[in-house]
Amino acid sequence: MAQRPRDTSGALTAPGGRTDTTTDPVGAPPPQARRAPDGGGRPPHGTGSAADVLARYLHQQATEFLRGLRLHGDSGHGSGTAAEEAAEAVRLLRGAARRIAGALQVFRPLTEVPWTDQFRSELGWLTETLGREYACAARLARLRGALHRLSGAAEAGSAAAPAVGAARAGALLERQLTLARTRAHSAALQALGSARFHAVADAVAVLSTDPPLDSAAHDLRAPEALPLLAEQSHRLLLEAVDALPLAAAGLPYNAEALSHGLADAGVPAAESRQDAPWHQVRLLVRLRRYAQEVLDEQHQTEVEPGLTIRLLSAGQALDRHRDAAEAAAYAAAAARTPRIAPATAYALGVLHADQRYEVEAARFAFGRVWQRMGVPSR
């Protein structure tokens, strides 16, 4: 994601002067006060142009985004409920931002391209910035759970305390990830107060009334244009899956995922190289799912519920793949902390290997789901 300095929020200006570029400084009223009134410019349902369908979808997502923004403004800081509300707000904001960016990517030829490309990269920045805090929390929960399981504590009737090494490794991870989480929280708060964020929020608000669609989109009928572009994203997905080593991954206990667990210097490098195509497929599965949501919007119903469910399952397997891969890399990195005890390092080694086998298990699970999809050639 390209980093843009605060004062370039004007870059989000649409070619037609879509948004107000003179965003207020940090002391400005909260973002939700600026948005257009809910449903004010909602396009009529049932009309048949590609632009109509996309506008409806973008409008819905913009509404979700602004709901998230309002919830975040209400959540304040302090009580447990507030923390839950803030988490829900971030979930809404990220989900809507990802869907808006996804729809603009899949149906890119129907959009005002230079502006939407720039906008998508800003949405990516936002999703990433807001997600980091929760990623740290999820990673800690995953590693803590794995340590718990590896200590035999998950077993019924077991009162096993973790061994010294496991306890120390847990404390080390807790310390490092809590610090990372706090930093990510501050970064997210800072981002939410920035002119850059206000520009994004303004642009999302404008999506509701004035979607950035090309004039061609207004001339094309939805059934002519939308399935074709969704099909294109499906093809990209199929090609990416074809490049995966699915035959090997389909054999249980193939021990592929850990094959670089102790490689020289490049422990993370070698493993990320191996994981990258799977991460790529994860993004394409998600994109295909959002494309399907637009088609569902076109038909005002779930067109292919079976496909949707399988895309969801495939996505879940690949989410688990990503989470385990990142947790494994984190355990390996933690083991390079200076002056740790050998017992701590040993526990982190076990943890690393455990998470790499989770990576392998997730690939196996994805292969199963994909097989059930029967690889529709659409």
Next chain:
Amino acid sequence: MAQRPRDTSGALTAPGGRTDTTTDPVGAPPPQARRAPDGGGRPPHGTGSAADVLARYLHQQATEFLRGLRLHGDSGHGSGTAAEEAAEAVRLLRGAARRIAGALQVFRPLTEVPWTDQFRSELGWLTETLGREYACAARLARLRGALHRLSGAAEAGSAAAPAVGAARAGALLERQLTLARTRAHSAALQALGSARFHAVADAVAVLSTDPPLDSAAHDLRAPEALPLLAEQSHRLLLEAVDALPLAAAGLPYNAEALSHGLADAGVPAAESRQDAPWHQVRLLVRLRRYAQEVLDEQHQTEVEPGLTIRLLSAGQALDRHRDAAEAAAYAAAAARTPRIAPATAYALGVLHADQRYEVEAARFAFGRVWQRMGVPSR
């Protein structure tokens, strides 16, 4: 295995004064010089009593044992060929000793029980003592191979050197296991020169001519007695397999085998408790296979080649289970070596987890083989 002092070799004396109890001191002629001439007392083929069949089987195994003994005497010490010959000799000795003990166990009611029980325990001592050297070598080869694989070195075109931690862990394991192997080698040589061993060898030689069978065995026809006792050993096997958590083991990536990888203090204790029933089944599968060999001897052909092959496959999966479990325990123990570097401990942690997943993979493989066996109720 009960440890017996050297001077009690007389305890091997059969009730009927079967063996010469006054075994020579260490300076005596090599054991093979004492055995009965090959085939000298071989019972006639084709006769139909249970004793006849068992005697034929025991005679064959005794012949193999004595062949191993001769080969070992010839192998000397020094050249590479000699080492190979010594290994082959030990393989012959152990295989024959296991089969003799197995047949005497399965068909125990047909044998002269007090003497054969004692004899079986002596055979067990011998198998164990002779095998330790080769177990050390096999364990080192397994751990070295795993480190190699985990360093990504197995990949085509990869010139990856192992990371510092992996290299140090490899050196540590190499040092410890080479020392253990040398000790085991000395212990085996000492055992082979002991009065205790000479007594066992004498008793094996006598098996060829005068098998320790009960008079009942001479009265019973083979088809009446032998299948019944083989069936009993089959039932023991079925019961033991029934007690295994096969449903869980049949789900790939169930992560069961590593569930105590970091348990308090009792890393090995908790894991061996989990592994024990599988080790028990390994022994029962082997016993059942030897029982089948006796039935094959009865019919002078392979009665059920399908069963034999499946018992072999099941045994191989459980051998791998045992080897991986022992290698994992060894890696964990090595990590408790004082003053090792954290990077070394980390690599040993990865190695431990890797081998525990091998344990899990072996259980999965056994489950598959067992399923194919269709659990015959015989």
